[in-house]
Amino acid sequence: MAALRVLIADDHAVVRHGLQQIVQRGFGEAEFAEAKDAQEALAQVRKSPWDVAILDVSMPGRSGLDIIKEIKQLQPELPIVVLSMYAEEQYAERALKAGASGYVTKDRAAEELIEAIKKVIKGGHYVSAALAETLASRLGQDNKGKPHEALSDREFEVFRLIASGKKPAAIAKTLHLSVKTVNTYRERVLEKIGLQTTADLIRYAIQNKIVE
Numbered sequence: 001m002a003a004l005r006v007l008i009a010d011d012h013a014v015v016r017h018g019l020q021q022i023v024q025r026g027f028g029e030a031e032f033a034e035a036k037d038a039q040e041a042l043a044q045v046r047k048s049p050w051d052v053a054i055l056d057v058s059m060p061g062r063s064g065l066d067i068i069k070e071i072k073q074l075q076p077e078l079p080i081v082v083l084s085m086y087a088e089e090q091y092a093e094r095a096l097k098a099g100a101s102g103y104v105t106k107d108r109a110a111e112e113l114i115e116a117i118k119k120v121i122k123g124g125h126y127v128s129a130a131l132a133e134t135l136a137s138r139l140g141q142d143n144k145g146k147p148h149e150a151l152s153d154r155e156f157e158v159f160r161l162i163a164s165g166k167k168p169a170a171i172a173k174t175l176h177l178s179v180k181t182v183n184t185y186r187e188r189v190l191e192k193i194g195l196q197t198t199a200d201l202i203r204y205a206i207q208n209k210i211v212e
Helices: 013-027 038-047 064-074 088-098 106-120 129-138 153-163 168-175 179-193 198-207
Strands: 004-009 030-035 052-056 080-084 102-105
Touching: 004 013, 004 038, 013 030, 013 106, 030 038, 038 052, 038 064, 052 064, 052 106, 064 080, 064 088, 064 153, 080 088, 080 106, 088 102, 088 153, 102 106, 153 168, 153 179, 153 198, 168 179, 179 198
Parallel strands: 004 030, 004 052, 052 080, 080 102
Antiparallel strands: none
């Protein structure tokens, strides 16, 4: 049996090393490539085929969430497991809609990552039992959820970066947009969430555990 080929994208070397150890305990032989940011992850996907990709949500520059669609365009059959320090209710549904096959929080990685990988490489999806129940309960309901859930993926990414303290010029460089476009997204986010200022956005993001 061929060794499992795993791409790990996380900006912390110690986390990448820890994830390799977890995977090796579960699968024995495995081949790894590491990426410390989104650009390196995309380069690895362009260069080689992988059996599974593990992406951190929060990396310098573009987030793991932001590049899921690009990865799927490059390797449509590649299953992606999103790994995050953030609670499932904040990012999991958005990640799954973008094309990810699984979502695991970092505090549960030791217990759940192997199960998640086994499931997604067989073509399935992985979320916790609690989130699966939440998602199932929404079926057939006219449930609008929280205001930020109505944001597009790009609006959400701009929102996350603003709430993380990034200035418009830095966001523009990170997302390859003009400053004017970033400010336009900011205005849309404020309007959709029903807020007035950047300070309001930051408070909202902290209260809803979108940033810490």
